[in-house]
Amino acid sequence: MADDTPIDSLRPTYERLRAxxxxxRPPVAQRRADLERLRGAFRxxxxxxxxxxxxxxGHRSPHENLLSENPVVLAEIDHVLRHLxxxxxxxxxxxxxxxxxxxxxxxxxxxxxxxxxxxxxxxxNLALVPLVSAIAAGNHVFVKPSEHxxxxxxxxxxxxxxxxxxxxxxxxxxxxxxxxxxxxxxxxHLLFTGSTATGRKVAxxxxxxxxxxxxxxxxxxxxxxxxxxxxxxAGARIATGKWFxxxxxxxxxxxxxxxxxxxxxxxxxxxxxxxxxxxDLADASDYTRxxxxxxxxxxxxxxxxxRARGARVLPLVELDPERARRERxxxxxxxxxxxxxxxxxxxxxxxxxxxxxxxxSLDEAIAxxxxxxxxxxxxxxxxxxxxVERILAGTVAGGVTVNDTLWHFxxxxxxxxxxxxxxxGALHGKAGFDTFSKQLPxxxxxxxxxxxxxxxxxxxxxxxxxxxxxx
Numbered sequence: 360m361a362d363d364t365p366i367d368s369l370r371p372t373y374e375r376l377r378a379x380x381x382x383x384r385p386p387v388a389q390r391r392a393d394l395e396r397l398r399g400a401f402r403x404x405x406x407x408x409x410x411x412x413x414x415x416x417g418h419r420s421p422h423e424n425l426l427s428e429n430p431v432v433l434a435e436i437d438h439v440l441r442h443l444x445x446x447x448x449x450x451x452x453x454x455x456x457x458x459x460x461x462x463x464x465x466x467x468x469x470x471x472x473x474x475x476x477x478x479x480x481x482x483x484n485l486a487l488v489p490l491v492s493a494i495a496a497g498n499h500v501f502v503k504p505s506e507h508x509x510x511x512x513x514x515x516x517x518x519x520x521x522x523x524x525x526x527x528x529x530x531x532x533x534x535x536x537x538x539x540x541x542x543x544x545x546x547x548h549l550l551f552t553g554s555t556a557t558g559r560k561v562a563x564x565x566x567x568x569x570x571x572x573x574x575x576x577x578x579x580x581x582x583x584x585x586x587x588x589x590x591x592x593a594g595a596r597i598a599t600g601k602w603f604x605x606x607x608x609x610x611x612x613x614x615x616x617x618x619x620x621x622x623x624x625x626x627x628x629x630x631x632x633x634x635x636x637x638x639d640l641a642d643a644s645d646y647t648r649x650x651x652x653x654x655x656x657x658x659x660x661x662x663x664x665x666r667a668r669g670a671r672v673l674p675l676v677e678l679d680p681e682r683a684r685r686e687r688x689x690x691x692x693x694x695x696x697x698x699x700x701x702x703x704x705x706x707x708x709x710x711x712x713x714x715x716x717x718x719x720s721l722d723e724a725i726a727x728x729x730x731x732x733x734x735x736x737x738x739x740x741x742x743x744x745x746x747v748e749r750i751l752a753g754t755v756a757g758g759v760t761v762n763d764t765l766w767h768f769x770x771x772x773x774x775x776x777x778x779x780x781x782x783x784g785a786l787h788g789k790a791g792f793d794t795f796s797k798q799l800p801x802x803x804x805x806x807x808x809x810x811x812x813x814x815x816x817x818x819x820x821x822x823x824x825x826x827x828x829x830x
Contacts, residue, residue, distance in 0.1 A: 361513040363533035366540045372529050373544045376472045376499040379526035384469055385497045387447050391440060393494050396522045398436045401487070405429055408483055408514055415482070415508040417648040417687050423604055431484040431769060432491070438771040438788055439495045446495075446792050449801070457828055460805040467796040469497030471547035474570075476538060476561065478553045479505035479650055480607040480709075485552050485575075486515055490528070492791025498548075499527050503541045506534040507650055539564065546570050548795055552609070554707070555780055573784030573794055576777050577609040577707045580734040582764065583724055583750060584625065585741035586618045592762075593740045594628030597713075598636070600738060600764025602691050605647040606711040607654075610736040610757075612764055613708055616724045619717035626673065626693055626715060633675040633691045640676045640690060649687040649710065658689055658710040661702045665714075670697040721746065725753040732780035733757070738764045757781050 385393070401408075409424045449464040473493040477486035486504050493500045502519065504512035509532075516530040531541055542549065542564035551561040552575040565572045582600065584593045600612035617625045637646055649655040662672055676690040683689065694714045697704050703714050718724035728737070737756035741747050747761055757777040760767045767773055776785035784794055804810075812821055 361516055361532055364531040364537055366537060369531060369537070369540050369544060372531070373472060373501060375526050376501055376529060380471055380499045387443065390495055390497060391443065393523065394436050394440055394491060397491070398433065400518055400522050401432060404514070404518055408511070411510040411514040412482065412508065415510050416650055418643070419604070419647040420645045422645065423647060427481050427604065428483045432487045434769070435488045435491050435771060435787070439491055439792070442789065443495055446789060454802070458810070461808060462803045464801050466799040466801050467496070467792070468799045470795060470797055471498060472501060473498045473795055474501050474503070474541065474544060474546040474549040476503045476541065476549070476551045476553070477505060479507035480604065480609065482508040482511040483515065489550050489786055489791060492786060493795040496792050496795040498795055501529050501531065501544070501546070503531045503538055543567065548573070551575070558782070573786065574777065574782040575609070575786065576735065576780065576782040577709070578732055578734045578777070578781040579613045579707060580610060580736040580738070581728055582612045582615045582738040582740065583728065584615065584617045585721060585739070585743070585746050586621070587742050587746065588740040590621060590625050590628045594625060595632050596763045597738070598629055598632040601713045602711050603765065605649060605689065607647070607650060607709055608765070610765060610768055612713065612738060613734070614704070614714040614716060616716050616718055616727070619719055622695070622715060622717050626695070629693060629713070630675050637676060637691070640678060640688070643688060649689055652687065654710070655687045655689065658712060661708070662692070662694070662712065664702045665694050665697050668698050668701050670701060671695040721749065725750055728754050733778045735777045735781035736760070736767070
């Protein structure tokens with residue numbers, strides 16, 4: 360693993376990136392070449408990436424690595440390369456008849472130096488996808504990956520050093536002190552992906568420089584199962600949304616809402632899914648561990664808090680406690696009857712624990728979602744189009760997958776981002792390119808415009824012209 364970056368080197372690195380960008384703003388041909396080299400290097404080093412992530416987690420399913428990291432990064436690069444020529448062209452807009460014959464356009468121009476603070480849960484795609492957008496838009500980039508996945512962060516540093524000159528892309532390694540100093544640099548745009556609490560600190564640090572921020576946070580993303588939807592299908596798809604990466608997913612299902620009459624049947628459906636997928640976890644090669652001791656302890660404390668408040672905690676697999684602690688292995692767990700003041704109901708869970716709440720009417724369920732902080736993701740399950748539209752009309756979320764979970768993240772043409780407590784701004788595809796660009800308004804005046812007449816003294820013909828224009 361690489362050494363931490365000295366804090367006093369952050370500003371000189373930033374200044375080097377800025378000076379190089381000012382000397383030559385990357386033309387479109389260079390951006391394409393950079394992204395094509397990144398794609399090639401990423402493919403060459405994918406096996407080392409997989410080993411680094413699994414070592415950082417203690418164990419993460421290699422198939423979950425393949426699903427969550429590789430195709431997301433490669434699809435983003437391919438999508439950008441396919442559309443970059445069109446995105447970078449100026450776009451004509453109308454001037455209105457009062458300014459005829461002037462012409463107007465919007466010209467996408469790069470911002471300068473972009474900062475990216477990436478998280479540990481998907482440590483590669485959540486670093487490289489925004490980097491792809493920032494490079495496509497013509498910026499230089501400074502990346503601060505998570506200290507919770509140090510091997511993967513070192514892999515990222517080596518990968519990017521192979522692809523980019525040091526004055527085009529740089530990487531800073533280290534803990535919270537490095538992250539705080541990094542967020543305080545006067546970037547032209549700063550992206551942070553992580554918890555809401557840390558996001559507030561990042562936004563406050565950026566505000567001192569009036570740095571615009573994109574915050575990709577998290578929150579209490581619910582799955583709402585309508586009474587008409589089959590529980591075996593809902594259970595299987597919600598299980599994916601909850602237990603993929605052991606629940607350490609910002610858009611993962613945080614909790615489920617089910618009509619009261621079918622709650623126990625829903626739990627039985629979940630139990631059957633877990634039995635099919637993971638058996639007794641004696642061989643847990645397909646099940647990811649909790650990333651570190653602190654997060655493991657946090658989740659155990661949340662379960663104890665729920666028990667103390669009268670909730671029923673139902674592990675869907677029984678594990679030897681000593682093995683569980685040694686491996687940071689937390690079984691898929693359902694929690695019933697958790698009160699609203701329980702930690703599990705107040706804070707983002709970010710682990711393999713699924714509270715199941717009940718509702719008596721669909722309006723009650725919608726009102727419950729709408730009364731809370733706006734979630735990063737919403738998962739309505741119903742075979743009735745009118746019911747789905749009713750849920751969508753009554754709630755606001757960062758993104759939605761209907762009758763499934765997670766998959767809207769993988770659509771490059773859909774902007775990805777939160778709203779309210781779950782974040783601000785958007786990434787992926789054109790949305791990411793726009794985030795890291797300035798849409799520069801340009802008016803091209805005609806050789807002999809009528810506006811040359813609109814000057815003092817405002818009498819006679821000039822007076823009549825202005826009054827006619829102001830009608």
